[in-house]
Amino acid sequence: MANNNSSSKDTYVLVHGAWHTGETLEPTARIIREQGHDVHCPTLAGNRPGDDYAKLSLQDAIDDLVAYLEKNDLKDVRLMGHSYGGMLISGAAERVPERIRRLVYVNAFVPNPGECLADMTPPNFRELFDAMNKANNGAVVLPYPIWREAFINDADGELAQKAYDVLHPQPYRCFVDPLPLKAPLAALEIGKSYVNCVEDTAMPHSLPWHPRLSERLGLFRYVACAGSHESLFTQPEALAKAIIAAGRD
Amino acid sequence: MANNNSSSKDTYVLVHGAWHTGETLEPTARIIREQGHDVHCPTLAGNRPGDDYAKLSLQDAIDDLVAYLEKNDLKDVRLMGHSYGGMLISGAAERVPERIRRLVYVNAFVPNPGECLADMTPPNFRELFDAMNKANNGAVVLPYPIWREAFINDADGELAQKAYDVLHPQPYRCFVDPLPLKAPLAALEIGKSYVNCVEDTAMPHSLPWHPRLSERLGLFRYVACAGSHESLFTQPEALAKAIIAAGRD
Amino acid sequence: MANNNSSSKDTYVLVHGAWHTGETLEPTARIIREQGHDVHCPTLAGNRPGDDYAKLSLQDAIDDLVAYLEKNDLKDVRLMGHSYGGMLISGAAERVPERIRRLVYVNAFVPNPGECLADMTPPNFRELFDAMNKANNGAVVLPYPIWREAFINDADGELAQKAYDVLHPQPYRCFVDPLPLKAPLAALEIGKSYVNCVEDTAMPHSLPWHPRLSERLGLFRYVACAGSHESLFTQPEALAKAIIAAGRD
Numbered sequence: 028m029a030n031n032n033s034s035s036k037d038t039y040v041l042v043h044g045a046w047h048t049g050e051t052l053e054p055t056a057r058i059i060r061e062q063g064h065d066v067h068c069p070t071l072a073g074n075r076p077g078d079d080y081a082k083l084s085l086q087d088a089i090d091d092l093v094a095y096l097e098k099n100d101l102k103d104v105r106l107m108g109h110s111y112g113g114m115l116i117s118g119a120a121e122r123v124p125e126r127i128r129r130l131v132y133v134n135a136f137v138p139n140p141g142e143c144l145a146d147m148t149p150p151n152f153r154e155l156f157d158a159m160n161k162a163n164n165g166a167v168v169l170p171y172p173i174w175r176e177a178f179i180n181d182a183d184g185e186l187a188q189k190a191y192d193v194l195h196p197q198p199y200r201c202f203v204d205p206l207p208l209k210a211p212l213a214a215l216e217i218g219k220s221y222v223n224c225v226e227d228t229a230m231p232h233s234l235p236w237h238p239r240l241s242e243r244l245g246l247f248r249y250v251a252c253a254g255s256h257e258s259l260f261t262q263p264e265a266l267a268k269a270i271i272a273a274g275r276d
Numbered sequence: 277m278a279n280n281n282s283s284s285k286d287t288y289v290l291v292h293g294a295w296h297t298g299e300t301l302e303p304t305a306r307i308i309r310e311q312g313h314d315v316h317c318p319t320l321a322g323n324r325p326g327d328d329y330a331k332l333s334l335q336d337a338i339d340d341l342v343a344y345l346e347k348n349d350l351k352d353v354r355l356m357g358h359s360y361g362g363m364l365i366s367g368a369a370e371r372v373p374e375r376i377r378r379l380v381y382v383n384a385f386v387p388n389p390g391e392c393l394a395d396m397t398p399p400n401f402r403e404l405f406d407a408m409n410k411a412n413n414g415a416v417v418l419p420y421p422i423w424r425e426a427f428i429n430d431a432d433g434e435l436a437q438k439a440y441d442v443l444h445p446q447p448y449r450c451f452v453d454p455l456p457l458k459a460p461l462a463a464l465e466i467g468k469s470y471v472n473c474v475e476d477t478a479m480p481h482s483l484p485w486h487p488r489l490s491e492r493l494g495l496f497r498y499v500a501c502a503g504s505h506e507s508l509f510t511q512p513e514a515l516a517k518a519i520i521a522a523g524r525d
Numbered sequence: 526m527a528n529n530n531s532s533s534k535d536t537y538v539l540v541h542g543a544w545h546t547g548e549t550l551e552p553t554a555r556i557i558r559e560q561g562h563d564v565h566c567p568t569l570a571g572n573r574p575g576d577d578y579a580k581l582s583l584q585d586a587i588d589d590l591v592a593y594l595e596k597n598d599l600k601d602v603r604l605m606g607h608s609y610g611g612m613l614i615s616g617a618a619e620r621v622p623e624r625i626r627r628l629v630y631v632n633a634f635v636p637n638p639g640e641c642l643a644d645m646t647p648p649n650f651r652e653l654f655d656a657m658n659k660a661n662n663g664a665v666v667l668p669y670p671i672w673r674e675a676f677i678n679d680a681d682g683e684l685a686q687k688a689y690d691v692l693h694p695q696p697y698r699c700f701v702d703p704l705p706l707k708a709p710l711a712a713l714e715i716g717k718s719y720v721n722c723v724e725d726t727a728m729p730h731s732l733p734w735h736p737r738l739s740e741r742l743g744l745f746r747y748v749a750c751a752g753s754h755e756s757l758f759t760q761p762e763a764l765a766k767a768i769i770a771a772g773r774d
Contacts, residue, residue: 175525176467176497184525218674228498232487238730248674249726276673276682424774425716425746433774477747481736 037128038101039066039274042092044110044135045201046169046194047259048074052109055259058267069095071115073198080196081165085143085204089118096126105274107131110229110256111201113240114144118206120215129218130244131273133266134227134256137240140208144201149234156202166196178229179257190260213245220248220273224266229256248273286377287350288315288523291341293359293384294450295418295443296508297323301358304508307516318344320364322447329445330414334392334453338367345375354523356380359478359505360450362489363393367455369464378467379493380522382515383476383505386489389457393450398483405451415445427478428506439509462494469497469522473515478505497522535626536599537564537772540590542608542633543699544667544692545757546572550607553757556765567593569613571696578694579663583641583702587616594624603772605629608727608754609699611738612642616704618713627716628742629771631764632725632754635738638706642699647732654700664694676727677755688758711743718746718771722764727754746771 039059041052049068056066072091073083092115096104104127108116113135120127136144145153159167169178174194175187182190212219221241230236241247252269254262288308290301298317305315321340322332341364345353353376357365362384369376385396394402408416418427423443424436431439461468470490479485490496501518503511537557539550547566554564570589571581590613594602602625606614611633618625634645643651657665667676672692673685680688710717719739728734739745750767752760 172495176495180497180499181521183521187525226498226500231491232498233491242729242731246670246674248678249724249730250678251724272679272681276685421744425744429746429748430770432770436774475747475749480740481747482740 037064037105037274038103039064039105039107039270040096040101041066041068041270042106042108042112042115043068043070043074044108044112045167045197046074047109048193048195051190051193052259054263055267055270058264059271062271064271067095067099067101071095073201074195076195078195078198080163080198083198084200085114085118085206088115088201089122092116092119093122096123102126103128105129105131105270107133107270107274108135109133109259110135111144111197113137114201114206117208117212120212120217121208121210124215124217127217129220129274130212130215131220131222131270132241132244133222133252133270134224134229134236135221135240137212137243138206138208139243140211141205143203143205145203147240149231156199160199163196165199167199167202168196169194177256179255179260180228181226181255181261182257186260190257211245212243218248219244219246220250222250222252222266222269222273224252224254224256224258224269226254227256227258286313286354286523287352288313288354288356288519289345289350290315290317290519291355291357291361291364292317292319292323293361294416294446295323296358297442297444300439300442301508303512304516304519307513308520311520313520316344316348316350320344322450323444325444327447329412329447332447333449334363334367334455337364337450338371338455341365341368342371345372351375352377354378354380354519356382356519356523357384358382358508359384360393360446362386363450363455366457366461369461369466370457370459373464373466376466378469378523379461379464380469380471380519381490381493382471382501382519383473383478383485384470384489386461386492387455387457388492389460390454392452392454394452396489398480405448409448412445414448416448416451417445418443426505428504428509429477430475430504430510431506435509439506460494461492467497468493468495469499471499471501471515471518471522473501473503473505473507475503476505476507535562535603535772536601537562537603537605537768538594538599539564539566539768540604540606540610540613541566541568541572542610543665543695544572545607546691546693549688549691550757552761553765553768556762557769560769562769565593565597565599569593571699572693574693576693576696578661578696581696582698583612583616583704586613586699587620590614590617591620594621600624601626603627603629603768605631605768605772606633607631607757608633609642609695611635612699612704615706615710618710618715619706619708622713622715625715627718627772628710628713629718629720629768630739630742631720631750631768632722632727632734633719633738635710635741636704636706637741638709639703641701641703643701645738647729654697658697661694663697665697665700666694667692675754677753677758678726679724679753679759680755684758688755709743710741716746717742717744718748720748720750720764720767720771722750722752722754722756722767724752725754725756
């Protein structure tokens with residue numbers, strides 16, 4: 028195992044959630060970099076301007092993440108996934124485990140083998156995804172009232188709107204394609220952490236991110252963080268600190 | 277819709293809980309006013325010195341709240357209800373929805389149509405209410421040990437006693453009269469927020485305020501706050517900040 | 526009842542958890558002492574260097590705690606138990622209730638009459654205890670990966686290792702001996718508090734310390750605290766403040 032020292036220079040790859048781009052994680056990344064670490068925030072297939080929403084799949088995004096790690100020859104990576112990004116880091120972990128030091132889920136989906144993201148959401152989410160898919164030829168858009176009340180509840184109205192304006196439509200297939208893992212993530216011999224932003228109600232608290240999804244990781248490190256599902260916009264300092272606490276050693 | 281701007285001057289009406297008066301919300305109100313807002317803290321029927329505990333009803337208190345909003349011609353109101361106050365703002369919202377911009381529940385009861393407050397409490401609360409009603413001709417008093425341990429657990433002993441000394445008996449009917457709503461609150465086309473003081477154990481955490489009662493609101497904005505059920509006494513700054521986060525835009 | 530005044534000089538006895546010694550509670554004790562209080566941190570039978578792990582029992586540790594209170598003639602004691610220490614203060618409370626002002630459980634076990642500690646843990650804990658008992662002649666050792674991820678998740682790697690190095694093996698019988706209480710703790714006429722360190726995942730959050738175990742106390746005072754199960758190492762200031770909030774009046 029490589030450097031165990033908390034003052035070492037570590038490599039972080041931060042994987043955005045649905046509707047987001049790598050750019051939205053830059054305020055968080057900057058703070059982690061100030062602690063001396065290397066931080067990458069790629070925007071993956073499906074979340075780029077001009078992407079073909081009707082065709083792009085969950086697997087395309089995972090392929091893209093694996094290619095990014097390989098192309099940059101990244102090793103000992105603290106691989107963070109936010110929300111939908113949990114699907115992507117889970118898929119990549121089975122493909123290139125030798126490059127990954129620790130998986131860090133931030134209010135993220137933790138799929139059982141063969142599950143899709145929608146399987147882990149309340150029924151009304153699935154219905155919303157399906158309706159949008161039909162209406163928008165494969166593109167799912169988050170309605171502003173849901174964004175404002177359930178995703179970025181800790182922002183003021185101005186920040187809520189400003190952040191909403193940088194979101195992209197998300198390919199429907201990213202939500203409904205199953206992830207064919209060979210084994211449950213708990214069996215994967217890589218360290219795992221779960222960061223839980225305690226005001227996050229993107230998943231209702233009766234069907235919560237943690238411990239419902241986090242416990243699928245088996246032995247994992249729990250880190251609590253202030254803020255909503257969109258702490259990357261509302262409190263990047265707290266989020267950066269939590270990611271470092273989750274990723275160190 | 278009116279002003280969406282977080283620096284605007286908004287109107288807040290803060291509705292006290294059982295045993296409390298409007299005066300107990302003044303420390304919180306003062307802090308909200310310092311942010312440039314208009315804040316009202318009426319003491320409603322049933323909680324005034326000299327009230328006839330045997331006769332006054334839940335409906336009397338709701339009528340009083342509606343009359344207050346109308347008499348002062350308040351519009352675009354952020355209507356906050358603490359604890360039992362959740363019954364009152366729920367009833368008023370159906371009566372004068374055109375005056376209300378957003379309902380803000382602070383560790384408050386959210387009734388289904390036809391429910392009374394006692395329906396949402398543990399069985400031993402109902403038994404306590406019933407026994408007191410018989411013993412005190414309609415007046416329910418909160419015993420000091422319950423107040424000190426379960427309501428104001430974050431105070432020191434001196435503040436716990438001082439705050440207890442300003443409480444009033446509460447008419448029994450406020451706890452057992454059903455609220456005949458025409459429709460579930462989730463169907464009401466008014467913004468809704470739920471502030472959850474995370475050390476509040478007035479409802480046991482196995483039968484919690486949130487998400488058990490908050491989720492009855494449908495889509496709502498969640499705001500966490502430090503402190504106990506009596507954060508209005510123990511940390512009015514945190515509570516004021518949470519109410520503003522809940523009430524803005 | 527004695528001094529109710531929060532500026533009074535109170536007597537605290539802090540009882541360590543499994544694998545720990547009284548010495549590990551000294552950083553917390555020092556902060557409580559700075560507030561003017563008297564604080565004792567005994568190391569009890571089973572947790573001393575050279576103890577006979579195969580023979581020492583839960584009852585030996587309780588006897589030791591009772592003897593400590595009697596020998597020092599301590600009165601009006603705020604008796605705090607951390608984790609396994611909850612078994613010990615529960616047992617002592619029935620033996621010398623006249624010496625105890627309040628029981629303070631800190632992420633601690635609260636046994637029903639006749640239960641052992643292992644009865645309150647997930648099945649895989651019991652299996653781990655049993656396997657170690659056989660392999661190590663009665664001594665149970667906490668594996669480092671579980672310590673680091675689930676017990677001291679809020680430490681950096683260096684502190685996690687340093688704290689691990691001062692732990693002792695624990696006699697197996699402390700985990701599997703039933704505690705023969707005469708009555709449920711809720712019936713005991715002594716004040717009770719439960720401090721919950723909210724990042725504690727030594728018990729999984731799906732089978733949590735609070736409210737699962739705390740509610741066995743009947744009416745109790747809840748105090749939330751930052752940090753993991755090992756806040757005594759990672760944030761003694763927060764823990765000391767929480768213990769005082771739990772123990773005062």
